[in-house]
Amino acid sequence: MKKLLVTAAFLILSVCCFGQSNLVSIEDVKYLLHNNLSRADTFLTAKGYTIRSKNEKKKTREYYLATRNGTHVDLAIRADGKRLTMELETNDISQYNTINSSISQYINKQSSTPEMQTFVVKDLCTFYISTTDSFPYDPMKKNYLMQIVADKNVTSVD
Numbered sequence: 001m002k003k004l005l006v007t008a009a010f011l012i013l014s015v016c017c018f019g020q021s022n023l024v025s026i027e028d029v030k031y032l033l034h035n036n037l038s039r040a041d042t043f044l045t046a047k048g049y050t051i052r053s054k055n056e057k058k059k060t061r062e063y064y065l066a067t068r069n070g071t072h073v074d075l076a077i078r079a080d081g082k083r084l085t086m087e088l089e090t091n092d093i094s095q096y097n098t099i100n101s102s103i104s105q106y107i108n109k110q111s112s113t114p115e116m117q118t119f120v121v122k123d124l125c126t127f128y129i130s131t132t133d134s135f136p137y138d139p140m141k142k143n144y145l146m147q148i149v150a151d152k153n154v155t156s157v158d
Contacts, residue, residue, distance in 0.1 A: 049064060
């Protein structure tokens, strides 16, 4: 009986404390770039995203997640042959911080400009991040656009 209670407590703690976040991380990007669009559907739906549009002919998917305080995360994935390209648009600062803290050490200073930062994660992808002011203007909110292009040697598995 004691063993059963300890096991049940561990399972509850693991679900509550180590549950998967709804925000996209660098590990999620890695998973998505290495897998096909149907696996992306399953994975992002499990994270809480809803499919906004799906076009089988053009091989594109668009996902949406409403986060706290009226913020959102839009994720578009396009398949070009066996390579995936992603575009993540958000006004949620925690989504931006999740990605930026993981890739900040990979900044490419030669190709970065004041309008767009470029991060090259070796053997995975290149991040192009631009920041704009929100409309209507709010000094506390910004819009972040992250374009993620897989390296030429990173292909999705069917």
